[in-house]
Amino acid sequence: MKNALMAVVLGFCLLNLTGCMGVASPVAGWAYTEAKWDGVINDGPAPTKTGTACATSILAMVATGDASLETAKANGGITQISHVDHTSKNILGVWGEYCTVVKGS
Numbered sequence: 001m002k003n004a005l006m007a008v009v010l011g012f013c014l015l016n017l018t019g020c021m022g023v024a025s026p027v028a029g030w031a032y033t034e035a036k037w038d039g040v041i042n043d044g045p046a047p048t049k050t051g052t053a054c055a056t057s058i059l060a061m062v063a064t065g066d067a068s069l070e071t072a073k074a075n076g077g078i079t080q081i082s083h084v085d086h087t088s089k090n091i092l093g094v095w096g097e098y099c100t101v102v103k104g105s
Contacts, residue, residue, distance in 0.1 A: 032091055039084035039100075047083055047103035051076020054099040072102040080104050 053072035055065030073081065083103040090096040 029090075034087075034089045036085060036087045039086055041084075042082050044080065044082045045105060048105045049076045049078050049103070051078050051102045052099055053102075054097055056098075057096040058094070060093055060096070067098050067100045069100060069102060072100045073104070076102060076104070078102055078104040 051072040051074065053065075053067045053069075053075055055063060055067040057063040069081070069084065073079070081102055081104040085101040085103075087099045087101065088097065
């Protein structure tokens with residue numbers, strides 16, 4: 001039993017060190033990540049509304065949520081997208097969050 005527990009802990013540590021425990025991001029920190037980056041920018045009218053949709057993960061074993069453009073649009077009452085941003089957070093691979101932020105009218 002002790003060997004099995006050590007194998008699980010070692011596997012968790014190796015995944016964490018290789019970056020497999022994180023949430024998608026253009027940059028990654030082993031202990032902590034908090035990043036924002038632009039996605040799509042369209043020429044058009046200045047945005048008047050913002051909508052956000054997020055997905056989370058726990059221990060890289062359970063992931064739930066809907067970070068899609070459609071959900072972000074619906075959450076902000078947006079029909080025409082003018083700007084899309086993304087954010088991600090990760091704390092030691094224990095908790096992670098990826099969000100899509102849509103701006104438009």
